[in-house]
Amino acid sequence: MNVFSLLKSDIEGQILVLETEGVLPAGTDSSRITVEPPRDAAHGDAATNAAMLLGKAAGLKPRDLAEKLAEKLRDIDHIDHVEIAGPGFINLRMADRFWLSQVVAVLENGTAYGNGDLGRGERVNVEYVSANPTGPMHVGHCRGAVVGDVLANLLAKAGYAVTKEYYINDAGAQVDVLAKSLHLRYREALGENIGDIPAGLYPGDYLVEPGKKMAARDGDKWQKADESAWLEEFRQFAITEMMDLIRADLALMGVAHDVFTSEANLVAKGKVQQAFDFLEKKGDIYVGVLEPPKGKTPDDWEPRPQTLFRSTEFGDDVDRPLKKSDGSWTYFASDIACHFDKYERGFNTMIDVFGADHGGYVKRMKAATKAITGGEGDLDVKLCQLVNLLENGEPVKMSKRAGTFVTLRDVVERVGKDVVRFIMLTRKNDATLDFDFAKVTEQSRDNPVFYVQYAYARVKSVFRQAAEAFPEGDFSDVALKKADLGLLTSVDEKHLVRRIAEWPRIVEQAAIAHEPHRIAFFMTEIAADFHALWNKGRDTTTLRFIVADDLATTTARLAMIRSFALVIASGLDVVGVAPVEEM
């Protein structure tokens, strides 16, 4: 349970009482009221701005209203202390036993502590990665893959019914190029000398094996055949092969999507036409000529009548073409169909994770989603900024042309999936991120992955020591739940316990904001609290977790650090990283 939402409902309850007493007008809007941990711990455990927001409605000065509200709150059992501060903040202090009960809650729920019902089972679709099926994944895909995956995990933990989706762009010209590239490798496999790969085709050697497979399967059947005879066959085969490759790459990162939607399939099923008809009926489609883009007119620009979607009606800057001059669908058209399809499958909330180079695409996609769902669908787009790959501060040279681009596989094999996943969350998604191979594997304070893992391992170490110190002691979770937690009396211990109890709120807030990086930041912070407490025991032996000849205190402290470790494990679970038992 989220402590702060409990307090908020307490406050809302008392506001209703004040309404019946005539202090506040009936139907007071309490939606903007917040209950948060104050920045300064001296202000208490939680602070609310309620009186400042409602002062006007009550016709009272904020501090006077605060006094009336505080009076009511003092009567609530789990609230220990209420005081008014500053312009009208109400600072609340909870009874110790209330916080300590959260330790028991963690021990009872394990890593499920922090699971919430914020989402109330509402279905959410998170689309991420969606790399073109034309080759293995490169390092640029890592960030979006992690952000999307962890965001999905986070929403699931917060009580949403999440579907992880991958949209396969297998309908455009690039898959024809892929098919032709494969055909070349196929001929090579049959013994032909193909020389250099011609410009415009994919030169990567990842097509060598698929070429051999095709040769083994069909022999020389397609070797001399006309392109029109084999193109479709090779396209299908190549896409299947590339998607296997991509799925394998994603598996290396611990990413597994629930649904793979094929663009070509959407077209074939008539989904694009259906979406088009729907928009046309609404009057959102017309044939017109676009202005050339100002400032940077392409050399070959010529005015041309096109089938356009009236995206300006829905907040976009210009209307967007749905059909190419040859009459085929644009990518945008099938992407509309994709979101239309999601909506029909029951998703009102959709999230797309894109790379920063798709920034110009956001407005039109949001506009299209609004139009195609009749305003019911909500699309949020998370743009992931670039990752700068560094080696000891020096940029890693990457050249797609020279074929030396760093693949996702290269990175994962070098530093491990856990490091990649965690580091990708050490910045908010819309800030660029430095990824230094030397730093991310360093075992020091400034490497958050290590720092968090070390804290977890340290707890394990304490338990090993405790088992030796108290051979008769029972330190299982079941036994720890019965510990006398009243023995946790130091301010530092109480502080850690409060931080542990904050976890459900962190999950909620991060889920609401769609910001998975907050999980990583919280874990780093709470790990610091733990390390600090651990070191108190260095200076003052009575503050150590294991106290010789005092099984009761030891058990209470182990209950505390065990629940800390479980919160870390719970967070790592969201991030998709395995906790390290021993370093």
Next chain:
RNA sequence: GCGCCCAUAGCUCAGCUGGAUAGAGCAUCUGACUACGAAUCAGAAGGCCGGAGGUUCGAAUCCUUCUGGGCGCACCA
């Protein structure tokens, strides 16, 4: 020329959708190992939150406008 994103300590970044005296790490300086692993911790110092206006009880946060960076700008995906 237009749109989106970014600008916070010397450096790298948080800042909980408007709250109280703006917080961490690194680097710098001063300390803590007869060890529940010092792979860590404690303390000091460091700020006109890019500039200028505005909105209100209250702004790093919202609006306007500059400045400086990144990305993208018909018939590609």
